[in-house]
Amino acid sequence: MNRPTTGGFAKTPGWLDWYDGPSRPRLRLPDGAVDAHCHVFGPGERFPYAPERKYTPCDAGKDDLFALRDHLGFARNVIVQATCHGADNRALVDACLASGGRARGVATVRRDVADAELERLHAAGIRGVRFNFVKRLVDFTPKDELLAIAQRIAPLGWHVVVYFEAPDLPELWDFFTALPTTVVVDHMGRPDVTQPVDGPQFGLFVRLLREHPNVWTKVSCPERLSVSGPPALPGRCGPDRPPYADVIPFARRLVEAFPDRVLWGTDWPHPNLKDHMPDDGLLVDWLAHIVPDEAHLRRLLVDNPMRLYWPDEWKGA
Numbered sequence: 001m002n003r004p005t006t007g008g009f010a011k012t013p014g015w016l017d018w019y020d021g022p023s024r025p026r027l028r029l030p031d032g033a034v035d036a037h038c039h040v041f042g043p044g045e046r047f048p049y050a051p052e053r054k055y056t057p058c059d060a061g062k063d064d065l066f067a068l069r070d071h072l073g074f075a076r077n078v079i080v081q082a083t084c085h086g087a088d089n090r091a092l093v094d095a096c097l098a099s100g101g102r103a104r105g106v107a108t109v110r111r112d113v114a115d116a117e118l119e120r121l122h123a124a125g126i127r128g129v130r131f132n133f134v135k136r137l138v139d140f141t142p143k144d145e146l147l148a149i150a151q152r153i154a155p156l157g158w159h160v161v162v163y164f165e166a167p168d169l170p171e172l173w174d175f176f177t178a179l180p181t182t183v184v185v186d187h188m189g190r191p192d193v194t195q196p197v198d199g200p201q202f203g204l205f206v207r208l209l210r211e212h213p214n215v216w217t218k219v220s221c222p223e224r225l226s227v228s229g230p231p232a233l234p235g236r237c238g239p240d241r242p243p244y245a246d247v248i249p250f251a252r253r254l255v256e257a258f259p260d261r262v263l264w265g266t267d268w269p270h271p272n273l274k275d276h277m278p279d280d281g282l283l284v285d286w287l288a289h290i291v292p293d294e295a296h297l298r299r300l301l302v303d304n305p306m307r308l309y310w311p312d313e314w315k316g317a
């Protein structure tokens, strides 16, 4: 199905729309599971894409996101501001407000954001800000500006979500470790999974978490990181042939070493994938391969995201 992009915007050439008619996961999700990394795009006619964006997606609004949540068996979402909306958080806020308390958000703000705006975002369910260092997605923001934002949001009890690629970690290390909040790293810090899980590149990332108890990570996006697949598509993978097998040792290492600081999300609608679009139900089934047992799955999908995003409702493990 060719999904529209409304509002007079033209989809980036080669853009892959999200997978139509995903399977129902075979994996039994624990009650109250949270999809802790997903996005909303537009719709463009109501929530225009940002002038500074690096891609133009198909529209992927809140109704489609909530339908996917229910289909896959999740109870809640954490919606992360996508770079195609820049620092205009209207689509995100609209989705959070429409969720009946079942979605929290991570926003993008500028240094000059007014206190009243931060309070408004908090009331809507925003609990963090995202700093993006992936050069194909955003223009450079000076670190002193980011640090100033972190200092503004820390008193609200918010955290910082960071997105970067593994080769950039050495240069970003001092900045990350100076942040005054919980720091959540997107997509395992994007390791090169052709390198050994015990090698120096992933070793540095593991060290970041080991030495800094305020650092968490999402063990998400195997579909972005995998080099040898197979993809999460019907007929291409199965219980004996897990999808994204080359990413499993990396995610599993983090789940086992830091069971209380890992999160997971679908990353729906999967911006900028070039090769294939995963079946989200099969993507959920991938989790069976990265957790050693049900207790770890519960921490990953329920206890950890609840503690971070709904602390008032979290009853404890």
Ligand SMILES: O=C(O)c1cc(C(=O)O)oc(=O)c1
Residues within 6 Å of the ligand: 081, 082, 083, 084, 137, 186, 224, 267, 271, 272
């Ligand atoms: O790798 C990506 O292209 C990507 C982009 C975005 C975004 O544009 O916000 O978010 C993600 O989590 C991943």
